[in-house]
Amino acid sequence: MRIVVCLKQVPATTSEKRYTADLRLDRAASEAVINPLDEYAIEQALRLQEAGSVDSVGFLSMGPEPATEALRRALAMGGDDATLVTDPALGGADTWATARVLATALDKLAPDVSLMGMASDDARGSLVPGAVAALRGLPLLSYGSELRIEGTAARVRRLTATGFDIIEAPLPVVASVTDQVGEPRYASLKGIMAAKRKPMETWSLADIGLAADDLHGAALTRVIEARKPEAKAPTERVENVSADEAVTRIADWLAARKLI
Amino acid sequence: MANDIAFLAEYADGAPSRSALELAAGAAELAEQSGGEPVALAYGPGAADAAALGAAGAARAVVLGDAAAPAITCAGAAAAALSEIAPMAVLAPATPNGRDLAAALIGLLNVPGFGPVRAVRVEDGRVRSEQATLQGTVITVSEPADGAPQPAVVLVLPSTFTPREGGSGKATVTPAKAGDAGPFGAARVVESHPADAKVANLEEASIIVAGGRGVGSADGFATLEELAAALGGAVGASRAAADAGWVPYQLQIGQTGKVVKPALYVGCGISGAIQHRVGMQTAENVLAINKDPDAPIGEFADLFVVGDLFAIVPKLTAEIRRRKGT
Numbered sequence: 001m002r003i004v005v006c007l008k009q010v011p012a013t014t015s016e017k018r019y020t021a022d023l024r025l026d027r028a029a030s031e032a033v034i035n036p037l038d039e040y041a042i043e044q045a046l047r048l049q050e051a052g053s054v055d056s057v058g059f060l061s062m063g064p065e066p067a068t069e070a071l072r073r074a075l076a077m078g079g080d081d082a083t084l085v086t087d088p089a090l091g092g093a094d095t096w097a098t099a100r101v102l103a104t105a106l107d108k109l110a111p112d113v114s115l116m117g118m119a120s121d122d123a124r125g126s127l128v129p130g131a132v133a134a135l136r137g138l139p140l141l142s143y144g145s146e147l148r149i150e151g152t153a154a155r156v157r158r159l160t161a162t163g164f165d166i167i168e169a170p171l172p173v174v175a176s177v178t179d180q181v182g183e184p185r186y187a188s189l190k191g192i193m194a195a196k197r198k199p200m201e202t203w204s205l206a207d208i209g210l211a212a213d214d215l216h217g218a219a220l221t222r223v224i225e226a227r228k229p230e231a232k233a234p235t236e237r238v239e240n241v242s243a244d245e246a247v248t249r250i251a252d253w254l255a256a257r258k259l260i
Numbered sequence: 261m262a263n264d265i266a267f268l269a270e271y272a273d274g275a276p277s278r279s280a281l282e283l284a285a286g287a288a289e290l291a292e293q294s295g296g297e298p299v300a301l302a303y304g305p306g307a308a309d310a311a312a313l314g315a316a317g318a319a320r321a322v323v324l325g326d327a328a329a330p331a332i333t334c335a336g337a338a339a340a341a342l343s344e345i346a347p348m349a350v351l352a353p354a355t356p357n358g359r360d361l362a363a364a365l366i367g368l369l370n371v372p373g374f375g376p377v378r379a380v381r382v383e384d385g386r387v388r389s390e391q392a393t394l395q396g397t398v399i400t401v402s403e404p405a406d407g408a409p410q411p412a413v414v415l416v417l418p419s420t421f422t423p424r425e426g427g428s429g430k431a432t433v434t435p436a437k438a439g440d441a442g443p444f445g446a447a448r449v450v451e452s453h454p455a456d457a458k459v460a461n462l463e464e465a466s467i468i469v470a471g472g473r474g475v476g477s478a479d480g481f482a483t484l485e486e487l488a489a490a491l492g493g494a495v496g497a498s499r500a501a502a503d504a505g506w507v508p509y510q511l512q513i514g515q516t517g518k519v520v521k522p523a524l525y526v527g528c529g530i531s532g533a534i535q536h537r538v539g540m541q542t543a544e545n546v547l548a549i550n551k552d553p554d555a556p557i558g559e560f561a562d563l564f565v566v567g568d569l570f571a572i573v574p575k576l577t578a579e580i581r582r583r584k585g586t
Contacts, residue, residue: 011394037516095373096366103367118516122394124538125415126356127373130332130363139446140332140364143356145509155450158356159509161272161461166451167330179499179516180509220372220408225401229392232560239553239566246565247575250547251583253563257545259467259524260491260580 001149003045004058004111005079006102006132007038009070010122034070037117039077039184044147044177045115046078046185053149056080058109062090062101068200075195076187082198083109087205089212094219095123099131101215104208106174107136113154114174118143129176139169145180263296264347265382266411268338268361269313269321270331271304278464279353279418281316286380286421287351288317293382294348300431301341301350302326303334314431317424321431330449331357335364336442342369342411344437349387349412351380354519355463362413364444372404375415376519378542387412396541417542418463419521459510460494467493467524470513470540473500474529474550474569481506483573484528490580496520498536514539528569532557549573 012031034042048054057079061067064086071082085105093101106114114136119126126142133140141147144156145164154175155168187195205212212218238249254260267287269280276284280300287298300321302310305328310321322341324334338361342350352362354376366373374380374389381388386403389412393400404412462468469488471481481495488495495511502512513520514536525543530536532548532555540546541560548561549569558564565572 095363096370099363099367121515124393124515125373125375126359127363127366127415130335130360131367131373133444134335134364134367137443139443140360141447142332142360160452160454161463162459162510163453163455165330165449165453167447168450169447216405216408220370220405221374221402222405223400223402224388225399227399229396229399233562235558235561236563237558237566238563241567243567243571243575246567246572247579250563250565250572250576251579253547254524254580255583257524259545260584 001054002056002058002111003048003054003113003115004060004106004109005038005041005045005074006060006114006116007042007070007074008035008061008120009033009063009067010035010120032066032070034073035117035120037119037121037179040179040181041115041117041177042074042077042079043184044181047182048147048149049078058082058111060085060102060105060109062086062093062098062105068202071200072195073187075198076191077185078191080198082200083203084200085203085205085208089205089215090218092218093215094221095125095127095131096220097215097218099128099135101205101208101210102128103132103135104210105203106132108208112171113147114172115147116176118176118178129174133174136174139173141167141169141173141175144175144177147175147177147181261296262346262348262410263294264299264345265290265294265296265349265351266299266301266342266345266347267351268353268358269300269302269307269310270353270355270357271302271306271326274306276306276313276316278423279355279358280313281423282419282421283351283353283416284313284316284318285424286416289421290349290380290382296348299345299347301338303331304328311430311433314429315424315427317427318431321433322436323433324436330447332360332364332447333441333445335361335368335444336439337436339365339368340439341436347411348382349414351414351416354415354417359415362415365413370409371411371413372408373413374402376417377414378417378420380414380416380420387414389414396538417519417521459508462494462496462511462513462518462520465494465520466522467491468496468513468520468522469493469526469528470496470498470530471501471528472498472530475501475506476529478506480570483570487526487573487577490577490584490586491524493522493524498530527557527561528573530557531555532560
């Protein structure tokens, strides 16, 4: 039983973001981290490995060469091996192109579970897991607050509007998990040392049998404008007043906006 | 037709969800711009009655399925219907089900994906999507690349469009062609716990009173519930409050919870960390009550009251009831 966790290197949530002249994110200008929501997928995979449900855990990322750092950090948390798909033709890849590349690489790695975080911190579309499942022709188990392996099937616990369902599909599957699977572990010093000796492969597009032409120039979409958000109206502050005064101010504010 | 605008219409408990009504209005608006027709792709319990979506704006409707199965199991039928309709765009709600279906369509049809968007329009014959990315620090406008196949799949945030009121008319309904559900059909619900949490559906609420770490306990949330009741709204929470077990996770607002856009958001004892902010920053009016004058929420609230929520909220509840005469 093998899980491959897909992870993305993203700019740190709090770092400043810049766009290049051709409207792409200037990734060199920002501190890079493992997408925080992918760390939960890593944690889920490692817990399943520790529980004996899974024999091996691999990591897969697509991105420029420095993304090997994110993979090395994941290997420091645990797991067995990592693969980076990197190619100059992939700059500016959109959701579809990313899914196509990951799906093709996952077909080659052929894990029982292809696992992902529920969203990336930068784009927040949550579209890659479902698109990868579609491209691979596999069932999708998404938004799991827990993932389990039950014989030849996988199960997720998934929240609904007012409760939860347990959803099952036969292996192999593509799955995504939420931040409720448990807090991601920190890499230990021993883990960091061990990670240096774990196998890491780098694949080009040609290595997975894709050509740049298969990816429609890395995107079916294009950005035609990038700008700063509109400045919002300044905050009205109420402080150093009694509770009664604060209540009057709030009620007047609500009434002025026809909210009461 | 190449100018039609399709949308995913999710049904639950026999009625269209709020997102279905919003997207019906949105598809009608875009169809006017493109010169096509708005077409519903309806699924979920009650979807057989999709003719009624005519009043919401739809000209036609295809019923993908009306079973209480996971939404993703309709992906194959949705892809087949879209291949036949060949619309310019398909709008999907930015809910977990809507995202799953949108994602499946991108992969099944090899078409461009956009969003989640806060605005979308048809201009110069192209679908243009406006999106806040990188935690809302940048607004981008995107469109399909030259030669990209249709339809554009567009995830739409809640409250981007306003449902039509007082409409009439019936959409022409056609059932989806029976076909192989494909691999997505293999997912099935093996256990269902529909009422594990007795909570309102936050995505449907127009007023939300949210509590965070500063609420301190499950009992503290009772104070917020009274305010929410007086305002006619629902209670939400930050991840800290859900993690502490004071409220169920279904009430969590933020990056990994619900994304909401109510007319009024009241944050009580919520610091306003970026992960929470991305779930509520498009609320029309933001009121924050917090003891900490330096809480980040003070930088983006419309009205920021520095004070003890337990001193203020009960009095505020009484004052609102007095003014409303309830």
